[in-house]
Amino acid sequence: MRVITFCLLIFTSFVIHAQETVKYDLLLMNNxxxxSGKVLEISDDEIKFAYAGETLIYTIKKTDISKITFASGRIEFFNPDTTDTSGDDAGPADFYNKLAILPFAYIADRKDGGTEMPVKIQQECYTILNKKANNLQLQDIQTTNALLAKAGVNNGNIQGYTMGEICHILNVEYVIQGMITTNETGEVSSTIGHNNSVIRDSDKKNVIGKILNTTTSTTTSEKNYDTTVNMNIYDNNGQHLFGQEHSSLWPGADAYRITLNYLLKRTPVYGK
Structure with missing residues (x-):
């Protein structure tokens, strides 16, 4: 009896585990x-789709879909021309020699640094590379961020995309992706003192008085930080072309700028 019960428990656990690991097709809409569910049929203009755990079949226009990630792992993109904002009749090869800079992940004191700094750092990278991009065409920051927003991509979910997919969304051949971490390590105080021992006349030639042991001082405090910059470059096939991490030698809050410039100069996209 105990053996039967034990076997039933194992079987039940196996069934539950199998149910938990069921994979579904994932549709990413243009908005x-x-x-999540099952793609049942794909025609020229639409797809048949059922939500996970449901049997009702929906018809969805292909023009409303950005991509489908099938349960098998295969990915199919739709409407590739919607990522082109040039206004021209762009062909499929128009992504060649184009480079986009993604908003940098920013971690301050082991916490998410918010939304302002990632875009600020992204813009600073663009400024550094704007005239040194080694004959590559830099995508405008506003265009990059607008296309990411339309595709529903942000720093919170970008880990769910390959860099090849990101290149496709942005219609570029290369992307720069990075992260900056900064942690406060303490404060340093400095004192500036001034000793006045004599008073001279208006012509500054004759001493007309003395002030002994008079000292004025100003004390300032500056916060120190440990800052690390990680930078990567990928191509539209998802190949990792460059990856390097460097810790700043400077303790200030804006030390990342110097380190950012240091790493960019060592990337294959930086022109000499």
């Missing part, structure tokens, strides 16, 4: 919405 950023994600739908």
């Amino acid at each position: 950023g919405e994600q739908r």
Whole structure:
């Protein structure tokens, strides 16, 4: 009896585990919405789709879909021309020699640094590379961020995309992706003192008086930080072309700028 019970428990655990690991097709809509379920049919203009755990079949226009990630792992993109904002009749090869800079992840004192700094650092990278991009065409920051927003991509979910997919969304051949971490390590105080021992006349030639043991001082405090910059470059096939991490030698809050410039100069996209 105990053996039967034990076997039933194992079987039940196996069934539960199998149910938990069921994979579904994932639709990413043009508005950023994600739908999980089963793609039943794909025609020229639409797809048949059922939500996970449901049997009702929906018809969805292919023009509303950005991509489908099938349960098998295969990815199919839709409407590739929607990522082109040039206004021209762009062909499929128009992504060649184009480079986009993604908003940098920013971690301050082991916490998410918010939304302002990632874009600020992204813009600073663009400024550094703007005239040194080694004959590559830099994508405008506003264009990059608008296309990411339309595809529903942000620093919170970008780990769910390959860099090849990101290149496709942005219609570029290369992307720069990075992260900056900064941790406060303490404060340093400095004192500036001034000793006045004599008073001279208006012509500054004759001493007309003395002030003994008079000292004025100003004390200032500056916070120190440990800052590390990580930078990577990928191509549209998802190949990792460059990766390097460097810790700043300077303790100030804006030390990342010097380190950012240091790493960019060592990337294959920086022109000499």
